[in-house]
Amino acid sequence: MAKTVKSSLYEDLKRQILTMELDPDTDLDEMSLSERYGLSRTPVRDIFRRLAGEGYIDIRENRGARVIPMNHTTLRNFFQVAPMVYAAIGRLAVQNFKPAQLVDLRETQERFRKASGDQDALGMVLQNNRFHEIFGEMSANAYLQPSLGRLLIDHARIGHTFFRPRSEDMKRRLQLAVEHHDGFIEALGSHDENAVVDLVFEHWELSRENMEMFIAPHGIKSDAILGGPTTQSLEKSS
Numbered sequence: 001m002a003k004t005v006k007s008s009l010y011e012d013l014k015r016q017i018l019t020m021e022l023d024p025d026t027d028l029d030e031m032s033l034s035e036r037y038g039l040s041r042t043p044v045r046d047i048f049r050r051l052a053g054e055g056y057i058d059i060r061e062n063r064g065a066r067v068i069p070m071n072h073t074t075l076r077n078f079f080q081v082a083p084m085v086y087a088a089i090g091r092l093a094v095q096n097f098k099p100a101q102l103v104d105l106r107e108t109q110e111r112f113r114k115a116s117g118d119q120d121a122l123g124m125v126l127q128n129n130r131f132h133e134i135f136g137e138m139s140a141n142a143y144l145q146p147s148l149g150r151l152l153i154d155h156a157r158i159g160h161t162f163f164r165p166r167s168e169d170m171k172r173r174l175q176l177a178v179e180h181h182d183g184f185i186e187a188l189g190s191h192d193e194n195a196v197v198d199l200v201f202e203h204w205e206l207s208r209e210n211m212e213m214f215i216a217p218h219g220i221k222s223d224a225i226l227g228g229p230t231t232q233s234l235e236k237s238s
Contacts, residue, residue, distance in 0.1 A: 024068065
């Protein structure tokens, strides 16, 4: 029973952070969580340490835990490295995936497709995150997987508006994202590394503009704010 409750708290906190139910830099009250979930403070601290190791929260000495913040440095680093990490993960996934993982990816895609059709923003955020987590598992690389995990946290938080389309163009982009996922699955099944990498950059460009809308005022490009390279320049240098 205690293990089930611990798992529930762990999954709930992850979900709330990814979907921005808990804002960046929000303090996490150990005592109130203990009371709400009927746990002693020791297992709550264990969960905090696990989430900190995965990049979801920050534990500060004598100040408690907080949701991992997003600041100028975080955003700049994210936009600089995300496409490169995603591309490397994609290549390794093609080389190393197992049949059962491809089945898992297909099933996750169907859940993502259903959430998209139902206009279920929460479901889309979580299934999209899981889709790309599976890519990391397919890569079987102990160095890149933690980096991917950290990127996916901020990708979900920065890009959450992508899954709440407010115009026909945004709806079209969302449908294209669904099609990209189908393309990833097909390219993996064909062991086509180049097709996967091409899709990585197309997929990145699709969501990048929406992420810029989240972090930059209208009329100001986030590349100018962050001083980072554009994805096109990264693609050309790769």
